[in-house]
Amino acid sequence: MAITIILVLLVLGSIAFHFISPWWFTPIASNWQSIDTTIEITFWVTGFVFVAVNLFLAYAVFRYRFNKDRKADYQPENKKLETWLTLFTTIGIVAMLAPGLYVWGQFVDVPADATEVEAVGQQWHWSFRLPGADGKLGEVDSRLVSDQNPFGINSADPAGQDDILIQRNELVLPLDKPVKVLLRSKDVLHNFAVPQFRVKMDLVPGMVTYLWFTPTREGSFDIMCEELCGVAHFAMRGKVRVTAETEYQQWLAAQPTFAQSQSRYAGDTSQGQALFQVCAACHGAVGEGNSQLNAPALAGQSRWYLKRQLQHYQQGIRGSSEGDVYGAQMVAMANMLRDERNLANVLSFIDSLPPPQPKARQGDLQRGRSLYRNCSYCHGSQAQGIYAMNAPALTSLDGAYLRRQLNYFKQGIRGSHKSDFYGAQMQLMAQSLHGEQDSAAVIAYIASLSADAAISDDATLRSAP
Structure with missing residues (x-):
């Protein structure tokens, strides 16, 4: 009797949870209502099968519970029962498959x-390419x-010059306009998914x-990678912003082309x-950094990374959070380099400076090496920085600066701005260092890497525009 009651309560509880559960579909924001309908079917x-x-x-x-005065009747075959089970099973499978096949036919038929x-x-990030005035994407x-x-x-393909x-x-998209998203991976298997749009598809290396x-x-709306693509898979996030046509065209006109x-x-x-003389007051005459002024080394850092950070200060992505005292100081300095040519000139000079020698620090190097393994996927095995991962070099940075930035990421002082995608990823990764001892061990290991080992995988990285 107890088992019978438990089974009935299981059914009633499952039905109740299905209707009162807070975990339900996000409000749909695309034309794919038919996908919701298919899931509901x-x-x-x-x-119905679960309940039945x-x-x-x-x-x-309950009906056939033990009774010492009753003997079981063994029936190895029951054609009538098997016929009904086969019929109902067929109807159920057809009811589930037919709508899905119909929707799939629409899904692969692009307007x-x-x-x-x-x-x-x-x-662990996304980038996007749109056709230019010719309406065609160039060869890649x-x-x-x-x-x-x-x-x-391919620079020899004329169609790619205005991409x-x-x-x-x-990615910004116009409202009520159909979009075909071509999916391409540079490295491993990924997945492009936007829950509100009810779409997802794998990115397979070597094919589109x-x-x-x-x-x-x-x-x-969030873009998520719903494929296990590596240790930072959970941090591979992006955004799709849907706007009116006028705003979309304004955004599109402000984006650079391949030729540019x-x-x-x-x-x-x-x-x-x-x-650079203004910068030298804090960062040193040769960009070596000054720990007394809480200024990191600039020499030896990738040009593309320095440019992005200066632009982040100018745009309020960095230096605007409560508690970021030194970042707030940098906002005014970065605004002095709003002119594109002046910014390029300063970066060119920094690029010519010799990188400072790493300074050894006390710490548990064996533990630091083990913990740094997660960091190495982006920053490189020798902390040299990897352009393809949007990860800066770490070897030239002072230990106190690295510690402060790790704490900023953990506390949400850095990486919380809605446009700081890579900072948001670092917030998640910084949490893997549990306490000051872990941080000290990782920083000590980074400092132990020799300057010779901190050579970039690509010798031209720091000359990127």
């Missing part, structure tokens, strides 16, 4: 007026990928996959040296 079919089987089991347990957008995945080749050509676009490049984790949808609601990215001003070292 699956819920009804499987739910468990209630029958409860009935059988002729859909705009093509390429989403490129790599550990993974062998052409470099710091100056991160998409691997619009979005080298950050946010696709999906399509029509955004039907303005707003900002290849013809950027490289900078003048002598002019940059004059401009």
Whole structure:
């Protein structure tokens, strides 16, 4: 009797939880209502089977409970029962498969007026490419990928010259316009998924996959990688921002083309040296850093990373959080380099400075080496920084500065701005260091790496525009 009651309560509890559960679909924001309908049909079919089987089991347990005066009747075959089971099973499977096949037929049939957008995945971030005025995307080749050509676009293909490049984790799309998203991976298996759009598809290295949808609601929606693509898989996030057509066109006009990215001003070292005198007051005459002024070393750091951080200060992404005293000081200094040519000149001069020698620090190097393994996936085995991962070099940075930044990430002082995608990833990774002893061990290990070992995998990384 007790088992019968438990089975009935299991059925009633499951039904109640299904309807009162807070874990339900996010509000849909695309044309794929039919996907929701298909899932709901699956819920009804499987739910009916779940209820029927468990209630029958409860009935059988109660009806045929042990009775010493009753003998079981063994029937090895029952054609009538098998016929009904086969019939009901067939109906259930057809009810689940048919709607899915119908929706899949729509899913692979892209509207002729859909705009093509390429989403490129790599550990652990997204970038995007849109066609220019010619409406065509240029040819790409993974062998052409470099710091100056991160998409691997074939410069000999005229169609690629006006391709619009979005080298950050946010894609903007117009409202109520169908979009075909071409999916390409630079390294391992990824997955492009936007829950509110009800779409997802794998990115398979060596081939191009696709999906399509029509955004039907303005707003900002998360892009997630729903494939285990490495140790920082959970941090591979992006955004799709859906706006009105006018705002979308304004955003599109402000994005650089491939041709523009290849013809950027490289900078003048002598002019940059004059401009750098203001920076030298804190960061040192040769960019060696000054721990007394809480200023990190600039020499030896990747040019692309320095440029991004200066732009983050200018845009309020860094230095605007409560508690970031030194970042707030940098905001005013960074605003002195808003002119693109002046910024290029200063970066050119910093690029010419010799990197400072790492300073050894006391700490548990064996433990630090073990903990640093997670960091090495982005920052490199020798903490040299990896452009493809958007991760800076660490060997030239003072231990006190590294400790402060790790604490900032843990406390949410850094990485909390909605546009700081890589900072948000570092917030998650910094939490893997449990306490000051772990941080000290990792910092000591980074400091133990020799300057010779801290050579970049790509000798041209620091010359990127």
